[in-house]
Amino acid sequence: MASYKGGAITAEEVLRESQRLPPTLRARFEQGTGREEFIRAMVDKRLLALEAERQGFTQDPEIRRQVRELEERLTIQALLAREEKSAGAPTDEEARVHYQAHIERFAQPERLRIARILVEVPPGSPHTAWTQAQQRAEALRRRVVTGEPVAKVAESGDGPERSRGGELGLLARGEFGSAALEKAALALTRPGEATPVIEQPAGAVVLVLLERLAPRVPPFEEVREAVLGQMAPMLQRRAFEQVLARLRKEASIELSSAGAPAGASADVDTVAQH
Incomplete structure (x- = not known):
């Protein structure tokens, strides 16, 4: 080139x-x-x-030192990566045991599939702009309540969700971005039901319930990849400890009194892994 x-x-x-x-x-x-x-x-x-x-x-001695340290880190990473690879992936049985032992991590809370209709009000707008936005939002709400499809009504809104039928996706408690929105959404019980107009910093908002999913614990087959992802750090730690235990045994390590101060209680494995 x-x-x-x-x-x-x-x-x-x-x-x-x-x-x-x-x-x-x-x-x-x-x-x-x-x-x-x-x-x-x-x-x-x-x-x-x-x-x-x-x-x-x-x-230059300082540059040579930094080069040696970088080379050391890279070669150690390569060694541990090979040890992890040779250990192999966990079996389905091991993954299932981990899933059962930590099943609370995979539990899904109650979630609501919500659509939003937003009438924007630019920051600093006068009170009249808010009044007009609330009136417009109420008119859109009435269209939903009278049975017009939510996706069609959402197209008349201003938010970015208008291009996807108003959908915000599945939301659980703590994910609504506003206590007022969460309280209003959780009060909805039937698909198609709409909240009153809610004033938010972005403008006047109406939320519509599309679906309400009860809390559940998904079966292992459904969350298998997530289980393996959670096990990865544990398996990396295991490979690290195994290779380090072997090397320590072969090295016949001896510490001088200066190298082992009385009362030292540092987690040596944690320091070594870092």
Whole structure:
């Protein structure tokens, strides 16, 4: 992709370097002048590195120390990753045992599928604007109450949810963003039932109940992936402890009195894992 006195930039290197960029920034440098600019920046970086090496900075004791520490961290990570991989994934039986032991983590509270109809009021608007918004919201509410489909009524609202039929999705207690909205929503009992107009910072709001789901504990099969996700840190810890126990046994470790102060009670495994 580019050459310079002392080296070259390959397509593989450009690809690898570009993959480190955030997706939005990466698109800018994928083609045309942006790609050329990116490659020139890589060449500049190489020239600076070569000059630093020529001037002897690669032999600086502090830099060498930091390089050794980085290499140590990377190689330890690779070792532990291999140990975790060789240990294998937990069996279904192990996952089921974990699920039963922590079943409260997977319990789902009562949830409400809610639609919102919002009539926006810009910040700083006069009282008359609020009055008009409440009147408009009440008119939209009456359309719902008289049986007009919620999705059609929501199209006349102002919120971003209008493009998806007003739906906000499933919400549990504590997820409504407002005590007033939560109280009004929880009072709804029948699908299609609407709250009174509620004044909120964004404007006048009407909530409509689409569905009410009772609390439940999903079966293991439904949450299997979540169970495995919760087990991952435990399995990583187990692999870490096993390899460390083996290495300690083989190393014949001896601490001098200066290295083991009386009364020390640090969690050595926690420090080592960090």
